[in-house]
Amino acid sequence: MTARPRRLLALGLAGAAALAALTATAPATAATPATAPARANCPQLSKKLPWYGDNRAKLQKMIDERGTCSGSHPSPDHHPGRMRSAQPLSMGPRPVAAFDWDNTVVKNDITDATLAWMLRHDKVLRPKSWRDTSPWLTAAADRALTRACGTGPAGRPLPTSGRAACADEIMEIRGEGKTMSGAAAFAGTWNHRRTVPQYAWVPQLFAGLKPAALTRYAKQARAENLAAPIGAQQTVGTHKMAGYIRYYPQQKDLIRTLKAAGFDVYIVSASSETLAEAWSGGVGLDAAHTLGIRSRLQHGRFTTRLAGCGDVKDGPGEAIPYIDGKRCFINQEIYGIKGAEAWRKQDPAHRIALGGGDATTDVTFVGDATGAHLAINRNKDELMCRGYDDADGRWVVNPMFIDPLPRKSGAYPCATKGYTNTDGSLGPVRRPDGTVVADQRDRIHG
Template sequence: MRKKPALLIGLAAAAVLTAATPAGAVAPASPAQAPSARVCPQLDKNLPWHGDNRARLQKMIDERGICSKPVPGPEGRPVAAFDWDNTVVKNDITDATLAWALKHDKILRPKSWKSTSAWLTPAADRALTAACGTSVPVGKPLPTSRNAACADEIMEIREKERTMSGEPAFAGDWNHRRTVPAYAWIPQLFAGHTPAALTSFAKQARAEQLAAPIGSKQTVGTHTIAGYIRYYDQQKDLIRTLKAAGFEVFIVSASAEPIAEAWSSGVGLDRAHTIGIRSVLDRGRLTTGIQGCGDVRGTRGDALPFMDGKRCWINQEIFRIKGAEAWRQQDPAHRIALGAGDADTDVTFVKDATGAHLAINRNKSELMCRAYDNADGRWVVNPMFIEPLPRKSGAYPCSTTGYVNTDGAPGPVRRADGTVIPDQQDRAYGVVSS
């Protein structure tokens, strides 16, 4: 997809800035803007947070934002990064967009299903070909609104990475901390459309999802999935307060970037502050190729904004760190101040934050192991703000299988010093309190 413009703002003291300066860097406050003369932006006290989480986040905002001393620091504005699905909103915008597209015949028939993903198995290729047929010309819309079998195969591969008959849909080698073939497959399914068209599909799905009552379900083929999405009021308020306090705020999502852009404006963020899966374009249209990150330059989808890949995309796009170095944790001056996520897909960048690690509890092992271990005392754990999960039965398996290695094998979750995190009990669950 398009190359986003760098957001660096030239400063009179530009000679002291490094190439890693966060996007949108601004000069330190002048004497007329002394902290004592400012009103520190405040989180809305009428919105309920779990325990003392609001106060802890407010403290971080006060310390790192325009009320800090010095303000905002010699390297520019502090940065906050949020995952999207189930972090800023309840439920999944990719699922919603795919469901809408299948109901409205927006998937174009590929030349072959195998060509959509380097990891798609022959079994999945056969199942999709049999279900979706070959009578529709290549590049024309498949009638998925009427062909439940075709819609079912696509949904089953999206949800469970298998065919309707239970055969694996993806196989081969990939780094399990950098990509998931099923995640890459969604933007690959929309090859042939323009980015603007995909954003339009997402906006139409957005309108339907926001209008549907909380708790609604929808059926696609024979699959039943969530039928509503809501912005979390607390996260909208947190983003608003961070921006008012001088933070540069970004969304970093494993959704296709045109889909994420259809939603991010709802929390006051523009396209330049929305990072998602970026497709390679051909004459202005999406292809099955996906842009890499750091020193990963292939187009299979080996470096998505997923787990360790989110760190790479943040380092590359926000801090302008290039090549293999983008995969490494940076020094505190070149890391985000706040990271927010809900799943193991977010754990690396949330852990990188220097001011606060906000974990929305969906019972995901590595994230919650690190959150409850709270090694640096800066983890903030909150139940989901809508329909929170009850307490997890049993402990998180931190000491044995909570971590996913690059080959997909489970292992123990370790702290920065190499020690193993002991199993953790769930402690932030159920109905949120004010």
């Protein structure tokens, strides 16, 4: 939800931080005689669930080395931000794992699913002015939405179930950033590694709703999409789209194993935080471990103002959990790092052990992980460039677990336009030392 305290990872004890840094930077192959015998009894990933190649073994190795079986791990009930006075100085905070949600933990997209359900049931409220929903919304988009959706009292439900043109304009702007006529729906200046207006726009469409109502809609959409058969489609307006969602069994098992091994596991999503919370319980995670786009409240109802991060204040969505924004929210919400420093890559003691994602929006935080970088292959350039380059030997690339994509034709353009610059232009993907990543062929696919 929008107004709850977060547990912050306070590393106030120098000895604990030093030990954590030492553990985080140890080679992936390290195993001491003292810890090796205990590993047979460590929490284990299920051998009944298929992973590509030796990916299960790679992840299990990381879990063994960073979790309770490492020999230098706090007790399972020792949580980040709860540095108890009775805790031995030799014990550091619990290791952290963080996952994107859509197409990483589940197949398909919960924002699309919930918005589709709401449009089919007239649950989106009419704004006073479409231009009020986003400062980047163009005059062309304003005209298209007004023409398609008509006019009427603000705060009343839009007639999207019976007015296909209205539903179409909203879905096209959400999905493509364009109107149905092809005009740009957003324009202006923003940091393209911190936000994308069409992602921020969906939570802004929820303005006027109470959190409990949006949670109820999300849960109804969840039930509908889980009940639909794999491969089902639905029609919203004239848009045909996926009509089902599934939790990936492998990811549920991975999260279960990580928690059993003493990891603190978080979701960090570019979906509305309220929507993500309606789903994350399905993998055993609570609201305190679910990060997303957080809408600010006024008089108990959502507004178009979104929570900022670091030195970016609350506002129209200039900083959301998107590319570098995911790093910022992890640093701020999990590790308690404030201000501009939250945007910077931290020392190993203040970084996640495992990061998992499927797209460019995840590449920064997944790359920050010190133990393993899990990349679900959806043919997204920067993520796959880094995954296949495997600069630190810790990348774990896996096809989608349901309906994986075939091999991408041609190479990923890593050396020329695989990286999104802050102004939206494309350039070469570079390693931390500045060298350019060569173009990569798609090697791990369905």
